[in-house]
Amino acid sequence: MTPHGTGTLTIGRGNAEGRISGYVLKVIRESTGLTQERFAERLGLDVTTIQGWESGRRPLMAISTGTYLSLRHWLLRFGVQPRLLFQLDMALEADRFVGYVLGTEPEKAGLENHPLASWVITRPFTDLVAWLFTGTAPSAMAGAARGIGRRGPVATAPSLLPDERAHFFDHLKVAAERADTDRVDGMLLRRQAHYVASFDDTAETADWLTVMQRAEEHRMSRVGEWTPSWAVVRSGAHSLARLGDREGLQHFIRVHLADEVCEVANLNYWAYWLGEVGEPQLADTFMIELKPDVWRGTELLRHLIGKLDSANPYLDVVVHTLWALVMLRPSTLDAQRADTLRDAAIRTLDEAIASPQSQRELEAVIYALRMIHRG
Known part of the structure; x- marks a missing residue:
């Protein structure tokens, strides 16, 4: 298997895109209680500059690094919360990706330099990209x-035009199909293009995802150990569950989370996705290379407890991951978290929505909590 490639640094067209970061800046400005006019006045800028940034017509990515850093410093002085500034930084990364996809014909994309082949994307990044399609x-x-007073119709989220949306998803499908399955970065591109494409809720894309999942299942069945194909199948099962196919996710749990290596890989990925692993990862192989003791698990536990909801399409994998986390890291359970988890587990069992395996795992979690409390 060829290692992750470095490729050649190229300047893409992402700096011509700015609608996600512009909308985030608008939300940030409104969080300060300032109108565009007052905001521009405080910054010493013309109001048309602010309007251009917020609309994406003047992409924030196109301004100099010094100007952007000055803007961030001013926002901090205005009392903007650091978490919102982090969202602004990540929105620039999301705009770079969207700009690349919109500015590149699918068949002409340089796959080794594709943004989805260069790093393992995170939840903040993915949520910002999904915002374009889900609202x-x-x-x-x-x-x-x-909610500053506004005049006339106002967009409630960043969005793409219909032709842009069609191009976006066509690009991702072609990229996933053309990705080099003999390379680690190729499989990373395949997985992530597959996953982001699932934000398209059309029947055509659902059928495409199903075909892709079957092909990857077949590829993985020929190898009896963790491979990048496992990561592709994992993401594919989650994508199909979001589109209504819970059985595929249950199948993945039964068949592909049956050994210790894959259990740890699943936990490592969750920890990275939720920010407990701080360092950016360049390839999916981190799932089996990372030692679980480098992340605490408290944020993962809090998140999973909050997702014990019968309406959650990922309920079964949430239950399984909770069960694996409690078995691997019981130290994450202080008295308060243990009580919260027990109540949520009992409620979920009473709703009788989870699969039979998930129900058994919830019962095991409740029993483990009882034993921990006695100890």
């Missing part, structure tokens, strides 16, 4: 805007 603001942004 759902990232949780870190929820409630940030104060």
Whole structure:
């Protein structure tokens, strides 16, 4: 298997895109209670500059690094919360990706330099990209805007035009199909293009995802150990679950989370996805190379407890991951977390929505909590 390639540094067209970062900046401005006019006045800028940034017509990515850092420093002085500034930084990364996809014909994309082949994307990044298609603001942004009085119709989320949306998903499908399956970075591109493409809720894309999943299952069945194909199948099962196919996710849990290496790989990925692993990862192989003791598990535990919801399409993998975490890292359970987990587990069992395996795992978690409390 060829290692992750370095490729050649190229300057893409991402700096011509700015609608996600512009919208995040708008939310940040509104969180300060300032109108565009007052905001521009405080910054010593013309109001048309602010309007251009917020609309994406003047992409923030196109300004100099010094100007951007000055803007961040001013925002801190305005009392903007650091978490929102982190969202702004990540929105620039999301715009770079979207700009690359929109500015590149699918068949002409240089796959080794593709943004989805260069790093393992994170939840903040993915939530910002998904915002374009779902209209759902990232949780870190929820409630940030104060609802300053506006005139006329106003967009409630960043978005793409219909032809842009069609090009975006066509590009991702072609990239996933053309990715070099003999390279680690090729498989990373395949997995992540596959996953991001699932934000398209059309029947055509659902059928495409199903075909891709079957092909990857077949590839993985020929190897009796963890490979990058395992990561592709994992993401594919999650994508299909979001689109209504929970059986595929249950199959993945039964068949592909049956050994210790894959259990740890699943936990490592969750920890990275939720930010407990601080260092950016360049390839999916981190899932089996990372030692679980480098992350604490408290944020992972909190997140999973909050996702014990019968309406959650990922309920079964949430339950399984909780069970694996409790078995591997019981030290994450202080008295308060143990009580919260027990109550959530009992409620989920009473709802009788989870699969039979998930119900057994919830019962095992409740029993483990009882034993820990007695100890």
